Amino acid sequence: MSSVSLVASAQLPTPWGVFTMTGFKEEATGKDHVALSMGDLTTDAPVLARIHSECLTGDALFSLRCDCGFQLQAALQRIAKEERGVLLYVRQEGRGIGLLNKIHAYHLQDQGADTVEANEALGFAPDLRDYTICADMLKALGVKSLRLMTNNPRKIKAMEQFGVHVAERIPLEEGRNAYNEFYLATKAGKLGHMLHD
Numbered sequence: 001m002s003s004v005s006l007v008a009s010a011q012l013p014t015p016w017g018v019f020t021m022t023g024f025k026e027e028a029t030g031k032d033h034v035a036l037s038m039g040d041l042t043t044d045a046p047v048l049a050r051i052h053s054e055c056l057t058g059d060a061l062f063s064l065r066c067d068c069g070f071q072l073q074a075a076l077q078r079i080a081k082e083e084r085g086v087l088l089y090v091r092q093e094g095r096g097i098g099l100l101n102k103i104h105a106y107h108l109q110d111q112g113a114d115t116v117e118a119n120e121a122l123g124f125a126p127d128l129r130d131y132t133i134c135a136d137m138l139k140a141l142g143v144k145s146l147r148l149m150t151n152n153p154r155k156i157k158a159m160e161q162f163g164v165h166v167a168e169r170i171p172l173e174e175g176r177n178a179y180n181e182f183y184l185a186t187k188a189g190k191l192g193h194m195l196h197d
């Protein structure tokens with residue numbers, strides 16, 4: 001059984017092109033998730049894809065603490081340029097701990113903790129995300145294999161584990177700045193992200 005149900009689709013015009021927006025409901029939690037897609041995803045050619053975890057601060061509020069907003073925009077631009085691909089916008093704010101806990105974590109980081117230490121001080125694992133829903137959203141859209149835009153090896157492993165083949169990884173390094181330098185270094189050093197520098 002699928003962990004999500006496909007609810008509705010509609011057009012979503014953006015500065016880079018017109019996407020199809022498909023809304024999903026997660027059965028276990030009632031949470032809503034969104035896919036933005038372009039072109040025919042059901043053919044055999046691997047689909048350019050991004051699995052984007054919600055980051056209200058970076059995606060909508062222009063935060064420079066992380067790289068999320070920059071990655072979101074770059075991924076949509078790349079998909080639009082190819083006129084084929086899919087971005088999953090998954091409501092796993094703060095790597096699954098939620099917005100308010102992320103603000104608690106940021107407070108600890110303001111006092112010197114890194115992102116992993118802050119999560120642990122709050123009693124959470126460094127990364128609580130479960131990618132089952134992502135694989136099920138892709139399957140519901142008819143996607144069989146991916147060219148996945150990510151620096152996170154756990155996303156690749158999870159897709160393969162849940163039956164979606166990753167034919168290629170495409171690095172997505174965007175928006176490095178003075179405020180997120182330490183955050184990116186911690187991702188590379190403690191979370192295994194494949195980042196240069």
Ligand SMILES: Nc1nc2c(ncn2[C@@H]2O[C@H](COP(=O)(O)OP(=O)(O)OP(=O)(O)O)[C@@H](O)[C@H]2O)c(=O)[nH]1
Pocket residue numbers: 051052053054055056066067068071092093094095096097102105106115119149150151152155172187193
């Ligand atoms: N708990 C916590 N979550 C954060 C923090 N900074 C960003 N996030 C969340 O991290 C998620 C994005 O994860 P990242 O580790 O930046 O990147 P990724 O998705 O694992 O990997 P990429 O595919 O390479 O982008 C979003 O849900 C953000 O809200 C933080 O300091 N603490």
Ligand SMILES: [Zn+2]
Pocket residue numbers: 055057058059066067068069
């Ligand atoms: Zn972010």
